Amino acid sequence: MTNHEKMSEQLDRIMESVVFEPRMEQAVRQRLHERRAPRRLTRRAVIAMGLCAVLVLSAGAIGLSVVDQMRSHAGSFAPAIQSPVATVVERDGIEVSVVGAYSDSYGATVYVAVRDTQGKNRLSADSHLSSWNLDAESDTKLSRAGVLDLNNLVSYDDQTQTAVFCLRGSGLQMSGAQPGSQHTYTLTLGTILPKAHELTFTLPQSTASETITQTETIDQPLDLSLSWTDEPAEVPQAVMSEPVAEGVTLTAAGRLGDDYHVRLALSDCTAGKLNSDISTDSPLKHPDSYVSNVIFDDGHSIDYILHGARVPDASATDDLSFRLTYYTAPVLYGDWTIPVTFTVSEQIPLQIPAGCKLVSVELTAFHVLLTVPEDQTYAYGGTTVNIQYQNGEVITCSGNGWSLTDPAADGQTQYFMEWSTDEPVELAQVASVTVGDFVLTPVQE
Numbered sequence: 001m002t003n004h005e006k007m008s009e010q011l012d013r014i015m016e017s018v019v020f021e022p023r024m025e026q027a028v029r030q031r032l033h034e035r036r037a038p039r040r041l042t043r044r045a046v047i048a049m050g051l052c053a054v055l056v057l058s059a060g061a062i063g064l065s066v067v068d069q070m071r072s073h074a075g076s077f078a079p080a081i082q083s084p085v086a087t088v089v090e091r092d093g094i095e096v097s098v099v100g101a102y103s104d105s106y107g108a109t110v111y112v113a114v115r116d117t118q119g120k121n122r123l124s125a126d127s128h129l130s131s132w133n134l135d136a137e138s139d140t141k142l143s144r145a146g147v148l149d150l151n152n153l154v155s156y157d158d159q160t161q162t163a164v165f166c167l168r169g170s171g172l173q174m175s176g177a178q179p180g181s182q183h184t185y186t187l188t189l190g191t192i193l194p195k196a197h198e199l200t201f202t203l204p205q206s207t208a209s210e211t212i213t214q215t216e217t218i219d220q221p222l223d224l225s226l227s228w229t230d231e232p233a234e235v236p237q238a239v240m241s242e243p244v245a246e247g248v249t250l251t252a253a254g255r256l257g258d259d260y261h262v263r264l265a266l267s268d269c270t271a272g273k274l275n276s277d278i279s280t281d282s283p284l285k286h287p288d289s290y291v292s293n294v295i296f297d298d299g300h301s302i303d304y305i306l307h308g309a310r311v312p313d314a315s316a317t318d319d320l321s322f323r324l325t326y327y328t329a330p331v332l333y334g335d336w337t338i339p340v341t342f343t344v345s346e347q348i349p350l351q352i353p354a355g356c357k358l359v360s361v362e363l364t365a366f367h368v369l370l371t372v373p374e375d376q377t378y379a380y381g382g383t384t385v386n387i388q389y390q391n392g393e394v395i396t397c398s399g400n401g402w403s404l405t406d407p408a409a410d411g412q413t414q415y416f417m418e419w420s421t422d423e424p425v426e427l428a429q430v431a432s433v434t435v436g437d438f439v440l441t442p443v444q445e
Contacts, residue, residue: 069155069164070100070111076423077102080365081111084342086187093118096189096336099164104345104364105179106418108134109168110187111154116161122330123163124194125156130334131190132167179347179364189336194270194329201244202319203253203262208309210254212236212261221303222271222295228333233294235303236263248324251301260309262322264302271295272326274304299331346427350440359414361440363387363433365425367418368397370435371405374413383436385419390431396422 071078086098093116100111116122129152154164167187214237221233238251244264252263266272273293294303304322345365352358358380359371368385385397397419405416433440 066099066113066162066164070166073111073154073164073166074100074109077109077366080424082342084110084340086338086340089336089338090117091336092332093120094122094192094332094336096338098187098338098340101340101342102345102366102424103342104366105347106364106367106369107169107420108185109166110134110340112165112167112187112189114163114165114189114192119161120330121158121161122332123156123161123192124158124329125153126195126329127156127163128153128193129165129167129190130193133188133190134167134169135186135188179344182341182343184339184341187338187340188334189338190334192332192334194327194331196325196327198323198325199245199248200321200323201248202321203244203250204319207253207262208255208260208320212252212254212256214239215256218294218296222299222333223292233296233303235294235296236261238263238265238301241265245324255309258308260306262304264304264324266300266302266326268328269299269302269326270328271299271331272302272324274302275323275325276304276306276320299327302326348427348430349443350433351443352440353438356435356438356440358435358438359408361433361435363425363427363430363442365427366421368421368433368435370417370419372402372415372417373408374415377402377415377417380417380436384434385436386434387421387425387430388432388434389426389429391429395425398422 070081074081080102081100082102084098084101088095088097090096095115095117097113097115098110099113102109114123114127152165152167154166156163215234216237218233218235220228220230221235223229234256236252236254236256240251242250244250247267247269249265249267250262251265252261254261262274264274272295292305292307294305295301296303302324347362347364347369350361350363352361357373357376359373361371362369368387370380372380381402387395387397389395399420402415402417405414408414430442432442
């Protein structure tokens with residue numbers, strides 16, 4: 001094979017792994033034409049010269065593709081990413097698509113691209129999700145004392161107005177999914193929030209004793225999670241205009257029945273929520289009290305409700321402290337619901353040696369999973385766990401989470417612990433797993 005043929009073969013392999021967005025390919029074509037005599041360029045030529053061009057074109061000029069951003073963020077887990085079977089959902093000009101996922105019986109990582117198809121700049125590098133969920137085909141939720149990571153923005157491209165989010169859930173029970181099987185789940189994205197602003201202010205204790213006499217009904221308010229609700233809400237009418245902070249005016253405060261209301265008007269706000277700093281000895285504290293917000297008038301008014309708040313004693317003099325979180329950029333109200341199908345990692349049991357008090361140990365491509373008797377939870381809480389391949393290579397495991405699981409046959413309490421692997425595990429190559437002082441080997445079929 002000649003050198004030319006070898007280079008051609010290498011280029012073919014490179015091209016197979018390169019993913020261009022249409023905008024990126026067009027930008028490369030345009031820049032190359034600026035430097036060369038006009039002629040028709042094949043896609044192969046564009047990619048070949050584009051590999052050089054991307055070194056000198058700024059990221060802002062052409063950006064990385066969504067797939068590139070996802071794989072860069074996934075790092076050592078990039079080879080495990082599947083291209084799941086999923087639909088594209090669009091609502092109010094916001095398009096949501098699933099671009100990659102990997103999972104085992106305990107956790108899932110899903111990459112989602114969100115694009116403003118109307119070009120209104122409603123997403124940004126500060127965008128984040130208020131909530132997300134992954135449900136099985138039935139009504140059974142996946143969460144089992146699980147943690148859903150909301151600090152999840154991977155990247156934002158202001159030219160395509162596309163944000164990429166990484167949705168990572170640990171401590172999940174992938175309900176109904178058999179290891180190694182393909183399964184369909186329903187991914188739901190909640191409200192997408194912009195950058196948050198915060199400020200604090202105080203109100204006199206006396207406002208919690210005054211009775212509100214003028215009210216109005218809001219037909220479709222927003223609740224605390226910034227989602228629309230069909231339940232109407234009775235709120236105080238705006239009867240005053242007292243500045244409490246820059247851009248924030250108090251328009252009503254007092255009691256409606258057993259509830260304490262604070263109504264605010266904001267000059268530059270799309271939505272917001274208010275929380276009170278209620279300490280244990282606060283005159284407003286009540287065992288059954290909780291906080292909610294009704295947000296209305298296109299987000300410019302907020303009604304804070306403290307349910308079941310008691311009337312403060314006449315001798316109380318301390319001011320009431322409040323913390324306001326609000327947004328000045330558009331809030332994109334969910335939910336976006338997408339069926340997504342992907343394959344759950346294989347899972348192998350490990351042989352427990354004599355003297356080891358673990359109930360069971362299983363290994364997936366992403367976790368070491370332990371079932372532990374209640375009296376052994378602290379003994380194994382800080383245990384070192386690593387995986388040895390047959391060729392001697394060692395894969396380390398980091399951190400551990402634990403949660404209550406089903407009791408033993410004799411009724412004894414058991415806990416479920418997990419260690420995350422630092423890279424995907426090739427299960428067929430595993431020789432042993434070390435858990436503390438014990439070495440466990442795969443169960444031979």
